[in-house]
Amino acid sequence: MTNPLLQDWDTPFEVAPFDRITDEDFAPALEVALAEHKAEIDTIAASVTEPTFDTVIGALEAAGETLDKVLGAFFTVAGADSNPKREELQRQFSPTLAAHFSDISANKALFARIADLWEKRDTLDLTDEQARVLMLTHRGFVRSGAALEGAAEDRMKEIKARLAVLGTSFTQNLLADERDWYMALSEDDLEGLPDFVVAAAHAAGAEKSVEGPVVTLSRSLIVPFLQFSPRRDLRETAFRAWEARGANGGETDNRGIAAEILTLREERAKLLGYDNFAAYKLETEMAKTPQAVRKLLMDVWEPAKAQAAADGRVLQKMMQDDGVNGDLAPWDWRYYAEKRRAVEHDLDEAALKPYFQLDRMIDAAFSCAARLFGLAFQPLDIPLYHPDCRAWEVTRDGKHVAVFVGDYFARGAKRSGAWCSAMRSQARHPEVQTPIVINVCNFAKAEPALLSYDDARTLFHEFGHALHQMLSDVTYESVSGTSVARDFVELPSQLFEHWLDQPEVLGEFAIHAETGAPMPKEMLEKVLGASTFDMGFQTVEYVASALVDLAFHDGPAPSDPMARQTEVLETIGMPDAIRMRHATPQFAHVFAGDGYSSGYYSYMWSEVMDADAFEAFKQAGGPFDPERANALETHILSTGGSRDAAELYVAFRGRLPGVEALLRGRGLAAA
Structure with missing residues (x-):
């Protein structure tokens, strides 16, 4: 076999040999990997021996090693370093993969063996993790349609295949619009x-x-x-x-795609016996019901809208004082908010930014991980998929823990946003495998590379996800790392953002790019004092997006999503000068796949927990309290999805949180 994707990888820590992989390798490698995986599944399903956890669930967990390698390498480059060939392959692979996994979930013989184990689960003498994996596997098959028969089963396969195609098209249309547009500036425009x-x-x-x-x-x-x-x-x-x-008309317009996705999701949920897609999706989350989600969002919406309205009046007056007539518009808010921040907090973004050097912020994140969890990071010289990427070996007490890859700069071939993914997840079955974790961001590339304060928060956020992957310590990959409830997955990432705000962290790592001087104490105090500035705006744009997402899925699918979006925003009283953070045609969280569909609220749900969790550190010995750090790793970061999310949080904190800490943290609580 000359295809490097199908060979044993003799690279350091078995990282994909990107210097040897070509785009022509992916399709034949996927064909081989799918056939291999199918044969493994068929063997498990066809066995006539009495089903046991090891011969069914354990075997399922071990299956697909080659497929994981191929897809890990492909989706890494497809998202972060795309090109026309990779986009074509993604369109080709999406329905193929959907059909493959749909066939697995519809395999009656396999499901019968899983169901047999589920029925006699109390007699199997399983560990807690095994019991959890069995429950999740059985539930996953049922929710995928394994119990469906006849026409309903066939239709479910069709829906899954079509949704895979539509999600890929949505993402590629958005990337095309982002990649193709630019506005040239003259020297006067600067x-x-x-x-x-x-x-x-x-x-x-x-x-x-x-x-x-x-x-x-x-x-x-x-x-x-x-x-x-x-x-x-x-x-x-x-x-x-x-x-x-995503709304420019023509081939890259996403509005029709969004409508079809919502219709198919509703049909999928009803085939499985649910009233709507939100009821189906939220069943497995901490929130459980659309009513619980809506209550959380509205509890935050009203104080946020009131704060935004008060802020808007101030910005309107500033604009009028500039001699600009008319109402404050969405393209005015950030400009006048920045001017206001400079006045009220005497904080100049241009003067502040040299203190947030990319390399120093990476060092700051590493330093916090070292102090909290004893991790060390050593640069690795290995081939990666783009020259901008860099890698580190992560160790603890001299023992290898993970490989961490950072890909920080924006480029036309990279989709927008920031994310964390794992080319390989941690597991101990069928053999020990350590994680290979990637953080991808879209920071402006310049020399030196300087970040805004929000950029630095994004870096810390994604590194929080990376820690969840790197510190995972479970047996089975299906519950490893970030394989948790969607409204729990953002807890580690949002919690880690708090360490950026610590004076001792900024005092050590916020070093001026030209002078090498640390951030002056006065400026540091202003940065921390301004941390809740314009939070009404930020909260309104986010919560509006979450409420629209929920409305799309909690009821009949709208034939015109744009009209439904308008209706929701009018009902909640969306301020005219603020837009949703993600309008429907570019709402990739919701329409690029099922991940955050009916689940965009989860950032806020997790923030309720992260605000409360960081208070636990403050109430103990401070942000680097070793007892709290150990509890965080023991009960949350190392456990993945091996236990129920609410159970994990209570184990860490002693109770579930309320919304009060979040409102205080955002500066939205009543005085």
Whole structure:
């Protein structure tokens, strides 16, 4: 076999040999891997011996090793370093993979053996983790349609295949709109922009092979442009392009795709006996019901909307004082909020940004992980899929723990946003395997690489996910790392953001890029004092998106999602000058796959826990309290999905949290 995807990887820690893999290798490797996996599944299903946990569930857990390797390598590059060939392969693979896994979940012989184990589970003498894996496996098969027969079974297969195609199309349309649009800037158009924005605009122009600076739809460039450009006409042009992603008409328009996805999800839920997709989706989450989700969101919405309204009046007055008539518009909010922040907190983003060097913030995240969990990070010189990527070996007490890969810079071939994924997850069955974890971000590339404060929070956030993967200590891969309830998965990531805000962390790592001087104490105090600035805006744009997502799925699927979006926003009283964080045509969390569908609320659900969890550190010995850190690793970071999420949180904290700590943390609690 000459295909490197199908060979044993003799690379350090068996990281995919990206220097030897070509795009032509993926399709034949996938064909072999699927056939191998199918043969393994058929063997498990066809056995005539009495089913045992090891011969059924354990065998399922061990199956698909080659498939995991191929897909781990492919989806890494498909998301972070795409090209036309990889996009074509993704469109080709999506229905194939959907059909493959649909066939597994519809395998009657296999399900019969799983159901047999489930019926006699109390007599099997299982460990707690084994009992959990059996329950999740049985439930997963039932929810996938394994108990369906005849026409219903056939229709479920069709729905899954079509949803896979639509999710891929949604993502690629959004990437195309983001990749193709840019606005060229003249030297006069750069007036008023800080040096770091000018440098990022020039770098973006070079990346686009354009003479001179440009604004693109990369969040790390367009947001600071909207913050600092005094040119209202350019801000409006850029904002309207950003808002129109996925809704420009033509081949890349996502509105029809969104409508079809919602219709198919509803049909899928009803085939399984649920009233709607939200009821189906939330059954396995901590929240359990749409009513519980809506209550949480509305408990936060009202104080957030009130704060945003008060802030909007101040910004409107500032705009009028500038001689601009008319109402405050969405392309005005960030600009005047930045001016207000500079006045009220005497905080200049341009003066602040040199203190947030990318390399120093990476060091800060590593340092916090060392102090909390005893982890050490050593650079690795290994081939990766793009020159911007870098890797580290993660150890504890000299013992290998994981490989961590960072891919931090924006580029046209990378989809927007930031994410954490694992090319290989931790497990001890069928043999010990350590994780290979990737953080992907979209920071503006410049020299030196400087981050905004929000960028630095994103870095810490994604590294929190990485810690959840790296510190995982379970037997079975299906419950490893971030394989937890969707409204629990953001707890470790959002909790880790709190360490960025600690004065001792900023005091050590917020070092000026040119002078090497630490951030002055006065500036540090201003940064921390401004941490809840404009939180009304941030909370409103997020909660509005979560409420629209819930409304899409909690009831009949809307034939016109855009009309339903408008209806929801009018009902809750969405401020005119604020837009949803993710409007429907670019709401990849919800429409690129099922991950956050009817589940975008989970960031807020997790924030309720993370605010409460960090209070536990403050109430103990401080942010680096060893007892609390040990409890965090023992009960949350190492356990993955091997126990119920609510049970894990209570084990760590002694109780479930309320919303009060979140409102205090966001500065939205009543005085």
